[in-house]
Amino acid sequence: MLKSIQEWTFVLTIIGIIAILGNWVGYHVMPLTAAPGMIIIILVCVAGLVIQKVLPLNLPAIVYISVIGMVLSLPVTPGSGYLIKWTEEVNLLALTTPILAYAGIAVGRSWADFAKLGWRSIVVGTCVLLGTFLGSAIIAEIVLRIQGVI
Structure with a gap:
């Protein structure tokens, strides 16, 4: 268990550092300003992962992480104002890039497991990516035309 917690x-922490840098570059939030919020997010995630391993329930870790985050942000929780203020400095989109990169590496590292999913999952994944790309392009086209940029 200790080895899992360390991993x-x-x-x-690596994802947090990359997210803080993305937050700085993309949203102009200084790293030292975002660091307390990122540390809180990391601690909540680790706590949720530990609880998921300790409790005998068969629930995903995201359930525990979400519950911990919600309880900590309730107005009746002592210090919730500080926690909210600090975590507001971390932009959600700055978190997605390193998380998706890690997920891509994890899938790429285990191609055998990915191949077991079958050809249907590849077709569905391709359609999802294509739909997301085309949807984003259409929305961008509409917004840019409304604004008169193009």
Whole structure:
């Protein structure tokens, strides 16, 4: 269990550092301003992962992470105002890039497991990516035309 906690903390810290840099470059939030919020997010994630391993229930870790985050942000929780203020400095989109990159590496590392999903999952994945790309392009086209940019 201790080795798993160390691995989770290491991976989440790397993702946190990349997210803080993305937050700085993309949203002009200084790294030292976003660091307390990122540390809180990492601690909540580690706590949720530990609870998921300890409790005998068969629930995904995201359930525990979400519940911990919601309880900590309730107005009746002491210090919730500070936690919310600090985590507001971390932009959600700055978190997605390193998380998706890690997911891509994880899938790429285990091509055998990916191949077991079958050809249907490849077709569905391709359609989802294509739909997302085309949807984004259409929305961008409409917005840019409304604004008179193009």
